[in-house]
Amino acid sequence: FDIAPEFGALLVFIEHRFYGESKPFGNDSYKSADTLGYLTSTQALADFAVLITSLKQNLSAVDAPVVVFGGSYGGMLASWFRLKYPHVAMGALASSAPILQFDDITPWSSFYDAVSQDFKSESLNCFSVIKAVWDVLDYRGSNDSGLLELSKTFRACKTVRFPSSLSNWLWTAFTYTAMVDYPTPANFMMNLPAYPVKEMCKIIDSFPVGADVVEKAFTAASLYYNYTGDQKCFEMEGGDDPHGLSGWGWQACTEMVMPMTVSNESMFPPSGFSYEEKSEGCFASYEVRPRMNWITTEYGGHKIDKVLKRFGSNIIFSNGMRDPWSRGGVLKNISSSIIALVTEKGKHEVAENMQGPKYSELTNA
Structure with a gap:
């Protein structure tokens, strides 16, 4: 320009x-x-x-x-x-x-390995807290009372129905923040400070020893969703599409098929890629099959x-x-x-x- x-x-x-x-x-x-x-x-x-x-x-x-x-x-x-x-x-x-x-041109785990390395390079403790939070969320969210308490912790506008909603909320925050970790304040996706990955890790590292990992992860992720401090509550399920990705879901199910996995070295829960699962999910959503x-x-x-x-x-x-x-x-x-x-x-x-x-x-x- x-x-x-x-x-x-x-x-x-x-x-x-x-x-x-x-x-x-x-x-x-x-x-x-x-x-x-x-x-x-x-x-x-x-x-x-x-x-x-x-x-x-x-x-x-x-x-x-x-x-x-x-x-x-x-x-x-x-x-x-x-x-x-x-x-x-x-x-x-x-x-x-x-x-x-x-x-198979690029290793399927490369994307989330890179996200994890961004956080790990700022703080090993930060990386470890994020790596530990997923199992805790699944355990606490396994019953209604646990979901109610987690909804309060996450300041959800409505009580969430599935622990995966909370996991997805955190996952999105950490992933997108790694992408837009600019050296100056920016609003490319959300309003964020300079070096937001470093700022997230500072938040996690500022908690006292023994503090709840869920509280640490939530507070860090809030930097992504609420850096301006004007959000009273967060839509965890069925909210708006802030990144305008509704059309991308279709493209990812038809032509833009980028297989991704999560390795054991990642801070995210390990997972593989199944074409059959991808195909069934796309057919359920759009009645199409992905062209790999x-x-x-x-x-x-x-x-x-x-x-x-x-x-x-x-x-x-x-x-x-x-x-x-x-x-x-x-x-x-x-x-x-x-x-x-x-x-x-x-x-x-x-x-x-x-x-x-x-x-x-x-x-x-």
């Missing part, structure tokens, strides 16, 4: 179909597979291509060069757009784009260094190594024009979301 005026560039923010206000079927957009069937990455890329070419014609700028930018899923789209539509975009910056998170290998069939991914070296150009892959998604990103230069920018202490979408002197110090470290 800062350098756009130097190039006389027009910045265009294109909204992905089915997200934000781009609902092609209005309130019925998420109604069934008949409408959701139009929510795919390939359709989105085609939308972008049509919009860009049409806009250039309308502005009498058909010869103007185009560079696409994106972060996370948007970063994946940016790199794929350059590969699919090289005649439309001359280059791409793909920030925190885990295009290798599919099939579709993304690598459509866009590639296996032996990407050799493939892109022969057929790709003008793509910058930017990753911060403290971002859990970096494990599925391109971390080494592939050619003279397909470049990997790696920031050792960088976080999610660091190339797009960070500015100022602290970021400069970080990248030059």
Whole structure:
């Protein structure tokens, strides 16, 4: 954004179909597979291509060069757009784009291993408390009286029905905080202070010896949901979708299938990946089955260094190594024009979301 005026560039923010206000079927957009069937990455890329070419014609700028930018899923789209539509975009910056998170290209446990390492690097005690809390939640939440007490501890707006609701609430807080552990205050997902992982661990470490692990974990997670202090209670079940992920559930059940497991070394409960369970869950929700290998069939991914070296150009892959998604990103230069920018202490979408002197110090470290 800062350098756009130097190039006389027009910045265009294109909204992905089915997200934000781009609902092609209005309130019925998420109604069934008949409408959701139009929510795919390939359709989105085609939308972008049509919009860009049409806009250039309308502005009498058909010869103007185009560079696409994106972060996370948007970063994946940016790199794929350059590969699919090289005649439309001359280059791409793909920030925190885990295009290798599919099939068996990247170890399935890598994401949660990275989240855990982020917390462990701040405090071993913090890591240990979070690792211990899951069994305690299951034990205490095994009966109605236990769930009532846990609901009070978690300041739930309504008494929760399942201990898994509390676990998911904690899990989300710790995972997303690891992703957005920026060196400056930010509101990318939630309002958070600088270095929120460190701040969470400070909260846990400030408790006296012998304090309740559930209270420690809840108080730390509250930093993510309530840093501003204005939340009177928390919706644990059936609340709003603060991250706008309703459409992503469909995509994760059709094309964006990224198998993930949790290893014994993680601070989260160990778990595996079962295609059968994934398939049944997706069918129950949307009446569709996941296509495990579709993304690598459509866009590639296996032996990407050799493939892109022969057929790709003008793509910058930017990753911060403290971002859990970096494990599925391109971390080494592939050619003279397909470049990997790696920031050792960088976080999610660091190339797009960070500015100022602290970021400069970080990248030059």
